[in-house]
Amino acid sequence: MTTTSSFRRPRLLPVPAVALWSGQRVRTPPLHIGPDGVSHRGSENRDVEGQLWPQVHGARTGRPEYAVMNPLLQRRAMEELLCQVGMGPATRTEHGVLWILPRPAGSPEDPEYDWDEGLTTTEPPSCLFHARVSAHQCPRLRTRGHVAVYVREAELVAVEGTYYPPLSRPVRPVRTALPLDSPDTRLMVADRLVRRLRAPTPVDITDRLLARGAFPCNRPARATSR
Structure with missing residues:
Protein backbone atom coordinates (compact mmCIF):
# COMPACT_ATOMS: atom_id res chain seq x y z
CA MET A 1 0.00 0.00 0.00
CA THR A 2 1.37 3.41 -0.92
CA THR A 3 1.08 6.45 1.32
CA THR A 4 1.61 10.14 0.88
CA SER A 5 5.10 10.80 2.26
CA SER A 6 4.30 14.33 3.46
CA PHE A 7 1.69 12.89 5.80
CA ARG A 8 3.90 10.01 6.98
CA ARG A 9 6.92 12.17 7.77
CA PRO A 10 5.82 15.24 9.71
CA ARG A 11 9.45 15.99 10.59
CA LEU A 12 9.94 17.03 6.95
CA LEU A 13 7.06 19.50 7.08
CA PRO A 14 7.50 23.17 7.95
CA VAL A 15 6.35 24.13 11.42
CA PRO A 16 3.35 26.50 11.33
CA ALA A 17 4.62 30.02 11.93
CA VAL A 18 1.87 30.74 14.49
CA ALA A 19 2.88 27.79 16.69
CA LEU A 20 4.50 28.62 20.02
CA TRP A 21 7.85 26.91 20.76
CA SER A 22 8.92 25.35 24.04
CA GLY A 23 11.70 27.94 24.24
CA GLN A 24 9.11 30.72 24.34
CA ARG A 25 6.84 31.95 27.11
CA VAL A 26 3.68 34.02 26.93
CA ARG A 27 3.92 36.47 29.80
CA THR A 28 1.55 39.02 31.26
CA PRO A 29 3.49 41.53 33.37
CA PRO A 30 1.98 42.74 36.67
CA LEU A 31 -1.31 44.49 35.96
CA HIS A 32 -2.81 47.70 37.20
CA ILE A 33 -6.62 47.65 37.17
CA GLY A 34 -8.11 51.12 37.25
CA PRO A 35 -11.17 53.07 36.08
CA ASP A 36 -9.77 53.25 32.56
CA GLY A 37 -9.12 49.52 32.32
CA VAL A 38 -6.15 47.22 32.71
CA SER A 39 -2.57 48.26 32.01
CA HIS A 40 0.85 46.73 32.44
CA ARG A 41 3.31 48.17 34.87
CA GLY A 42 6.13 49.03 32.51
CA SER A 43 6.25 48.52 28.75
CA GLU A 44 2.99 47.47 27.10
CA ASN A 45 2.01 45.65 23.95
CA ARG A 46 -1.11 47.27 22.46
CA ASP A 47 -2.53 46.99 18.95
CA VAL A 56 6.14 36.72 24.17
CA HIS A 57 9.68 36.08 25.44
CA GLY A 58 12.29 33.63 24.19
CA ALA A 59 13.45 32.24 20.86
CA ARG A 60 11.91 29.69 18.49
CA THR A 61 13.98 26.90 20.01
CA GLY A 62 13.19 23.52 21.51
CA ARG A 63 10.09 21.84 20.15
CA PRO A 64 7.00 23.38 18.53
CA GLU A 65 3.83 23.34 20.61
CA TYR A 66 1.39 22.69 17.77
CA ALA A 67 -1.68 23.04 19.98
CA VAL A 68 -0.66 26.50 21.26
CA MET A 69 -0.53 29.63 19.11
CA ASN A 70 1.80 32.55 19.59
CA PRO A 71 -0.76 35.28 20.37
CA LEU A 72 1.16 38.04 18.59
CA LEU A 73 1.61 36.05 15.39
CA GLN A 74 -2.01 34.86 15.54
CA ARG A 75 -3.07 38.51 15.75
CA ARG A 76 -0.92 39.51 12.79
CA ALA A 77 -2.11 36.58 10.66
CA MET A 78 -5.77 37.35 11.41
CA GLU A 79 -5.40 41.09 10.88
CA GLU A 80 -3.58 40.75 7.56
CA LEU A 81 -5.14 37.45 6.38
CA LEU A 82 -1.79 35.67 6.29
CA CYS A 83 -1.20 31.92 6.02
CA GLN A 84 -0.75 30.43 9.47
CA VAL A 85 2.09 28.21 8.24
CA GLY A 86 4.19 30.49 6.03
CA MET A 87 2.99 33.96 7.15
CA GLY A 88 2.70 34.98 3.51
CA PRO A 89 -0.60 36.01 1.90
CA ALA A 90 -3.35 33.40 2.28
CA THR A 91 -4.74 32.05 -0.99
CA ARG A 92 -7.50 34.26 -2.34
CA THR A 93 -9.70 33.50 -5.36
CA GLU A 94 -12.97 34.80 -6.74
CA HIS A 95 -14.60 32.54 -4.10
CA GLY A 96 -12.77 34.19 -1.19
CA VAL A 97 -9.95 33.35 1.22
CA LEU A 98 -8.89 29.77 2.00
CA TRP A 99 -9.59 28.36 5.49
CA ILE A 100 -8.90 24.89 6.92
CA LEU A 101 -11.29 24.10 9.79
CA PRO A 102 -11.98 21.14 12.10
CA ARG A 103 -14.68 18.80 10.79
CA PRO A 104 -17.73 18.91 13.10
CA ALA A 105 -18.89 15.62 14.58
CA GLY A 106 -22.56 16.41 14.00
CA SER A 107 -23.35 15.81 17.69
CA PRO A 108 -25.27 18.19 20.01
CA GLU A 109 -21.93 19.15 21.58
CA ASP A 110 -20.29 19.63 18.16
CA PRO A 111 -23.07 20.44 15.65
CA GLU A 112 -22.69 20.93 11.93
CA TYR A 113 -21.59 24.40 10.91
CA ASP A 114 -24.35 26.95 10.43
CA TRP A 115 -22.94 29.02 7.59
CA ASP A 116 -26.05 31.23 7.45
CA GLU A 117 -25.40 32.34 11.02
CA GLY A 118 -21.67 32.38 10.39
CA LEU A 119 -18.82 30.43 11.94
CA THR A 120 -16.50 32.14 14.42
CA THR A 121 -12.89 30.99 14.47
CA THR A 122 -9.52 31.92 15.94
CA GLU A 123 -7.70 29.85 13.30
CA PRO A 124 -5.90 32.03 10.74
CA PRO A 125 -6.36 31.23 7.03
CA SER A 126 -3.96 29.25 4.84
CA CYS A 127 -2.32 29.31 1.47
CA LEU A 128 -3.05 26.41 -0.85
CA PHE A 129 0.55 25.17 -0.77
CA HIS A 130 0.60 24.92 3.04
CA ALA A 131 -3.01 23.78 3.45
CA ARG A 132 -2.10 20.12 3.81
CA VAL A 133 0.54 21.06 6.38
CA SER A 134 -2.17 22.78 8.42
CA ALA A 135 -4.39 19.71 8.16
CA HIS A 136 -1.59 17.44 9.36
CA GLN A 137 0.20 19.51 11.99
CA CYS A 138 -2.80 20.94 13.86
CA PRO A 139 -3.82 18.36 16.51
CA ARG A 140 -7.54 19.17 16.20
CA LEU A 141 -7.51 18.91 12.41
CA ARG A 142 -5.49 15.70 12.46
CA THR A 143 -7.77 13.90 14.92
CA ARG A 144 -11.16 15.27 13.83
CA GLY A 145 -10.57 15.67 10.11
CA HIS A 146 -10.83 18.95 8.26
CA VAL A 147 -13.14 21.08 6.16
CA ALA A 148 -11.46 23.20 3.47
CA VAL A 149 -13.40 26.20 2.18
CA TYR A 150 -12.95 29.46 0.36
CA VAL A 151 -14.81 32.12 2.36
CA ARG A 152 -16.15 35.35 0.85
CA GLU A 153 -16.91 37.05 4.18
CA ALA A 154 -14.43 36.96 7.06
CA GLU A 155 -15.19 39.87 9.38
CA LEU A 156 -13.15 40.58 12.49
CA VAL A 157 -15.76 40.48 15.25
CA ALA A 158 -14.20 39.74 18.64
CA VAL A 159 -11.19 39.20 20.86
CA GLU A 160 -10.55 36.29 23.20
CA GLY A 161 -8.48 36.56 26.32
CA THR A 162 -8.45 37.06 30.05
CA TYR A 163 -11.13 39.42 31.35
CA TYR A 164 -10.82 41.09 34.74
CA PRO A 165 -14.32 41.83 36.15
CA PRO A 166 -14.23 45.31 37.72
CA LEU A 167 -16.53 44.60 40.66
CA SER A 168 -15.06 41.32 41.92
CA ARG A 169 -12.90 41.55 45.04
CA PRO A 170 -10.52 39.89 44.95
CA VAL A 171 -10.33 40.15 41.18
CA ARG A 172 -11.09 36.77 39.62
CA PRO A 173 -10.01 36.71 35.96
CA VAL A 174 -12.28 34.93 33.48
CA ARG A 175 -11.41 33.38 30.13
CA THR A 176 -13.93 34.71 27.58
CA ALA A 177 -14.54 36.39 24.21
CA LEU A 178 -15.85 39.93 23.80
CA PRO A 179 -17.11 41.85 20.74
CA LEU A 180 -14.53 44.26 19.37
CA ASP A 181 -16.83 47.20 20.05
CA SER A 182 -17.51 46.21 23.66
CA PRO A 183 -16.29 48.75 26.25
CA ASP A 184 -15.33 45.80 28.43
CA THR A 185 -12.35 45.00 26.18
CA ARG A 186 -10.47 47.67 28.15
CA LEU A 187 -10.57 45.17 31.04
CA MET A 188 -9.13 42.32 28.95
CA VAL A 189 -5.66 41.08 28.08
CA ALA A 190 -6.37 39.65 24.63
CA ASP A 191 -4.56 36.67 23.11
CA ARG A 192 -6.73 35.80 20.08
CA LEU A 193 -8.54 37.68 17.35
CA VAL A 194 -11.83 36.18 16.15
CA ARG A 195 -13.30 36.30 12.64
CA ARG A 196 -16.82 35.34 11.59
CA LEU A 197 -16.82 33.31 8.37
CA ARG A 198 -19.72 33.26 5.90
CA ALA A 199 -20.43 32.36 2.25
CA PRO A 200 -18.20 29.26 1.89
CA THR A 201 -17.20 27.34 -1.23
CA PRO A 202 -15.77 23.84 -0.50
CA VAL A 203 -12.39 22.91 -1.97
CA ASP A 204 -10.52 19.59 -2.10
CA ILE A 205 -6.97 20.34 -0.96
CA THR A 206 -5.91 16.77 -1.82
CA ASP A 207 -6.62 17.39 -5.52
CA ARG A 208 -3.24 16.85 -7.21
CA LEU A 209 -4.09 19.10 -10.13
CA LEU A 210 -5.04 21.90 -7.78
CA ALA A 211 -1.91 21.48 -5.68
CA ARG A 212 0.34 21.36 -8.75
CA GLY A 213 -0.09 25.07 -9.37
CA ALA A 214 0.39 26.10 -5.73
CA PHE A 215 3.54 27.84 -4.54
CA PRO A 216 4.71 28.62 -1.00
CA CYS A 217 3.20 31.88 0.21
CA ASN A 218 6.52 32.88 1.76
CA ARG A 219 8.83 32.17 -1.16
CA PRO A 220 11.10 35.09 -2.10
CA ALA A 221 9.83 37.22 -4.95
CA ARG A 222 11.73 36.64 -8.17
CA ALA A 223 13.64 39.59 -9.54
CA THR A 224 12.27 40.81 -12.85
CA SER A 225 14.71 41.35 -15.70
CA ARG A 226 14.69 44.55 -17.62
Missing part, protein backbone atom coordinates in the same frame (compact mmCIF):
# COMPACT_ATOMS: atom_id res chain seq x y z
CA VAL A 48 -3.65 49.90 16.78
CA GLU A 49 -7.08 49.84 18.47
CA GLY A 50 -5.48 50.20 21.90
CA GLN A 51 -6.21 46.62 22.96
CA LEU A 52 -3.76 45.22 25.52
CA TRP A 53 -1.91 41.99 24.59
CA PRO A 54 0.58 39.80 26.49
CA GLN A 55 4.29 39.64 25.76
Whole structure:
Protein backbone atom coordinates (compact mmCIF):
# COMPACT_ATOMS: atom_id res chain seq x y z
CA MET A 1 0.00 0.00 0.00
CA THR A 2 1.37 3.41 -0.92
CA THR A 3 1.08 6.45 1.32
CA THR A 4 1.61 10.14 0.88
CA SER A 5 5.10 10.80 2.26
CA SER A 6 4.30 14.33 3.46
CA PHE A 7 1.69 12.89 5.80
CA ARG A 8 3.90 10.01 6.98
CA ARG A 9 6.92 12.17 7.77
CA PRO A 10 5.82 15.24 9.71
CA ARG A 11 9.45 15.99 10.59
CA LEU A 12 9.94 17.03 6.95
CA LEU A 13 7.06 19.50 7.08
CA PRO A 14 7.50 23.17 7.95
CA VAL A 15 6.35 24.13 11.42
CA PRO A 16 3.35 26.50 11.33
CA ALA A 17 4.62 30.02 11.93
CA VAL A 18 1.87 30.74 14.49
CA ALA A 19 2.88 27.79 16.69
CA LEU A 20 4.50 28.62 20.02
CA TRP A 21 7.85 26.91 20.76
CA SER A 22 8.92 25.35 24.04
CA GLY A 23 11.70 27.94 24.24
CA GLN A 24 9.11 30.72 24.34
CA ARG A 25 6.84 31.95 27.11
CA VAL A 26 3.68 34.02 26.93
CA ARG A 27 3.92 36.47 29.80
CA THR A 28 1.55 39.02 31.26
CA PRO A 29 3.49 41.53 33.37
CA PRO A 30 1.98 42.74 36.67
CA LEU A 31 -1.31 44.49 35.96
CA HIS A 32 -2.81 47.70 37.20
CA ILE A 33 -6.62 47.65 37.17
CA GLY A 34 -8.11 51.12 37.25
CA PRO A 35 -11.17 53.07 36.08
CA ASP A 36 -9.77 53.25 32.56
CA GLY A 37 -9.12 49.52 32.32
CA VAL A 38 -6.15 47.22 32.71
CA SER A 39 -2.57 48.26 32.01
CA HIS A 40 0.85 46.73 32.44
CA ARG A 41 3.31 48.17 34.87
CA GLY A 42 6.13 49.03 32.51
CA SER A 43 6.25 48.52 28.75
CA GLU A 44 2.99 47.47 27.10
CA ASN A 45 2.01 45.65 23.95
CA ARG A 46 -1.11 47.27 22.46
CA ASP A 47 -2.53 46.99 18.95
CA VAL A 48 -3.65 49.90 16.78
CA GLU A 49 -7.08 49.84 18.47
CA GLY A 50 -5.48 50.20 21.90
CA GLN A 51 -6.21 46.62 22.96
CA LEU A 52 -3.76 45.22 25.52
CA TRP A 53 -1.91 41.99 24.59
CA PRO A 54 0.58 39.80 26.49
CA GLN A 55 4.29 39.64 25.76
CA VAL A 56 6.14 36.72 24.17
CA HIS A 57 9.68 36.08 25.44
CA GLY A 58 12.29 33.63 24.19
CA ALA A 59 13.45 32.24 20.86
CA ARG A 60 11.91 29.69 18.49
CA THR A 61 13.98 26.90 20.01
CA GLY A 62 13.19 23.52 21.51
CA ARG A 63 10.09 21.84 20.15
CA PRO A 64 7.00 23.38 18.53
CA GLU A 65 3.83 23.34 20.61
CA TYR A 66 1.39 22.69 17.77
CA ALA A 67 -1.68 23.04 19.98
CA VAL A 68 -0.66 26.50 21.26
CA MET A 69 -0.53 29.63 19.11
CA ASN A 70 1.80 32.55 19.59
CA PRO A 71 -0.76 35.28 20.37
CA LEU A 72 1.16 38.04 18.59
CA LEU A 73 1.61 36.05 15.39
CA GLN A 74 -2.01 34.86 15.54
CA ARG A 75 -3.07 38.51 15.75
CA ARG A 76 -0.92 39.51 12.79
CA ALA A 77 -2.11 36.58 10.66
CA MET A 78 -5.77 37.35 11.41
CA GLU A 79 -5.40 41.09 10.88
CA GLU A 80 -3.58 40.75 7.56
CA LEU A 81 -5.14 37.45 6.38
CA LEU A 82 -1.79 35.67 6.29
CA CYS A 83 -1.20 31.92 6.02
CA GLN A 84 -0.75 30.43 9.47
CA VAL A 85 2.09 28.21 8.24
CA GLY A 86 4.19 30.49 6.03
CA MET A 87 2.99 33.96 7.15
CA GLY A 88 2.70 34.98 3.51
CA PRO A 89 -0.60 36.01 1.90
CA ALA A 90 -3.35 33.40 2.28
CA THR A 91 -4.74 32.05 -0.99
CA ARG A 92 -7.50 34.26 -2.34
CA THR A 93 -9.70 33.50 -5.36
CA GLU A 94 -12.97 34.80 -6.74
CA HIS A 95 -14.60 32.54 -4.10
CA GLY A 96 -12.77 34.19 -1.19
CA VAL A 97 -9.95 33.35 1.22
CA LEU A 98 -8.89 29.77 2.00
CA TRP A 99 -9.59 28.36 5.49
CA ILE A 100 -8.90 24.89 6.92
CA LEU A 101 -11.29 24.10 9.79
CA PRO A 102 -11.98 21.14 12.10
CA ARG A 103 -14.68 18.80 10.79
CA PRO A 104 -17.73 18.91 13.10
CA ALA A 105 -18.89 15.62 14.58
CA GLY A 106 -22.56 16.41 14.00
CA SER A 107 -23.35 15.81 17.69
CA PRO A 108 -25.27 18.19 20.01
CA GLU A 109 -21.93 19.15 21.58
CA ASP A 110 -20.29 19.63 18.16
CA PRO A 111 -23.07 20.44 15.65
CA GLU A 112 -22.69 20.93 11.93
CA TYR A 113 -21.59 24.40 10.91
CA ASP A 114 -24.35 26.95 10.43
CA TRP A 115 -22.94 29.02 7.59
CA ASP A 116 -26.05 31.23 7.45
CA GLU A 117 -25.40 32.34 11.02
CA GLY A 118 -21.67 32.38 10.39
CA LEU A 119 -18.82 30.43 11.94
CA THR A 120 -16.50 32.14 14.42
CA THR A 121 -12.89 30.99 14.47
CA THR A 122 -9.52 31.92 15.94
CA GLU A 123 -7.70 29.85 13.30
CA PRO A 124 -5.90 32.03 10.74
CA PRO A 125 -6.36 31.23 7.03
CA SER A 126 -3.96 29.25 4.84
CA CYS A 127 -2.32 29.31 1.47
CA LEU A 128 -3.05 26.41 -0.85
CA PHE A 129 0.55 25.17 -0.77
CA HIS A 130 0.60 24.92 3.04
CA ALA A 131 -3.01 23.78 3.45
CA ARG A 132 -2.10 20.12 3.81
CA VAL A 133 0.54 21.06 6.38
CA SER A 134 -2.17 22.78 8.42
CA ALA A 135 -4.39 19.71 8.16
CA HIS A 136 -1.59 17.44 9.36
CA GLN A 137 0.20 19.51 11.99
CA CYS A 138 -2.80 20.94 13.86
CA PRO A 139 -3.82 18.36 16.51
CA ARG A 140 -7.54 19.17 16.20
CA LEU A 141 -7.51 18.91 12.41
CA ARG A 142 -5.49 15.70 12.46
CA THR A 143 -7.77 13.90 14.92
CA ARG A 144 -11.16 15.27 13.83
CA GLY A 145 -10.57 15.67 10.11
CA HIS A 146 -10.83 18.95 8.26
CA VAL A 147 -13.14 21.08 6.16
CA ALA A 148 -11.46 23.20 3.47
CA VAL A 149 -13.40 26.20 2.18
CA TYR A 150 -12.95 29.46 0.36
CA VAL A 151 -14.81 32.12 2.36
CA ARG A 152 -16.15 35.35 0.85
CA GLU A 153 -16.91 37.05 4.18
CA ALA A 154 -14.43 36.96 7.06
CA GLU A 155 -15.19 39.87 9.38
CA LEU A 156 -13.15 40.58 12.49
CA VAL A 157 -15.76 40.48 15.25
CA ALA A 158 -14.20 39.74 18.64
CA VAL A 159 -11.19 39.20 20.86
CA GLU A 160 -10.55 36.29 23.20
CA GLY A 161 -8.48 36.56 26.32
CA THR A 162 -8.45 37.06 30.05
CA TYR A 163 -11.13 39.42 31.35
CA TYR A 164 -10.82 41.09 34.74
CA PRO A 165 -14.32 41.83 36.15
CA PRO A 166 -14.23 45.31 37.72
CA LEU A 167 -16.53 44.60 40.66
CA SER A 168 -15.06 41.32 41.92
CA ARG A 169 -12.90 41.55 45.04
CA PRO A 170 -10.52 39.89 44.95
CA VAL A 171 -10.33 40.15 41.18
CA ARG A 172 -11.09 36.77 39.62
CA PRO A 173 -10.01 36.71 35.96
CA VAL A 174 -12.28 34.93 33.48
CA ARG A 175 -11.41 33.38 30.13
CA THR A 176 -13.93 34.71 27.58
CA ALA A 177 -14.54 36.39 24.21
CA LEU A 178 -15.85 39.93 23.80
CA PRO A 179 -17.11 41.85 20.74
CA LEU A 180 -14.53 44.26 19.37
CA ASP A 181 -16.83 47.20 20.05
CA SER A 182 -17.51 46.21 23.66
CA PRO A 183 -16.29 48.75 26.25
CA ASP A 184 -15.33 45.80 28.43
CA THR A 185 -12.35 45.00 26.18
CA ARG A 186 -10.47 47.67 28.15
CA LEU A 187 -10.57 45.17 31.04
CA MET A 188 -9.13 42.32 28.95
CA VAL A 189 -5.66 41.08 28.08
CA ALA A 190 -6.37 39.65 24.63
CA ASP A 191 -4.56 36.67 23.11
CA ARG A 192 -6.73 35.80 20.08
CA LEU A 193 -8.54 37.68 17.35
CA VAL A 194 -11.83 36.18 16.15
CA ARG A 195 -13.30 36.30 12.64
CA ARG A 196 -16.82 35.34 11.59
CA LEU A 197 -16.82 33.31 8.37
CA ARG A 198 -19.72 33.26 5.90
CA ALA A 199 -20.43 32.36 2.25
CA PRO A 200 -18.20 29.26 1.89
CA THR A 201 -17.20 27.34 -1.23
CA PRO A 202 -15.77 23.84 -0.50
CA VAL A 203 -12.39 22.91 -1.97
CA ASP A 204 -10.52 19.59 -2.10
CA ILE A 205 -6.97 20.34 -0.96
CA THR A 206 -5.91 16.77 -1.82
CA ASP A 207 -6.62 17.39 -5.52
CA ARG A 208 -3.24 16.85 -7.21
CA LEU A 209 -4.09 19.10 -10.13
CA LEU A 210 -5.04 21.90 -7.78
CA ALA A 211 -1.91 21.48 -5.68
CA ARG A 212 0.34 21.36 -8.75
CA GLY A 213 -0.09 25.07 -9.37
CA ALA A 214 0.39 26.10 -5.73
CA PHE A 215 3.54 27.84 -4.54
CA PRO A 216 4.71 28.62 -1.00
CA CYS A 217 3.20 31.88 0.21
CA ASN A 218 6.52 32.88 1.76
CA ARG A 219 8.83 32.17 -1.16
CA PRO A 220 11.10 35.09 -2.10
CA ALA A 221 9.83 37.22 -4.95
CA ARG A 222 11.73 36.64 -8.17
CA ALA A 223 13.64 39.59 -9.54
CA THR A 224 12.27 40.81 -12.85
CA SER A 225 14.71 41.35 -15.70
CA ARG A 226 14.69 44.55 -17.62
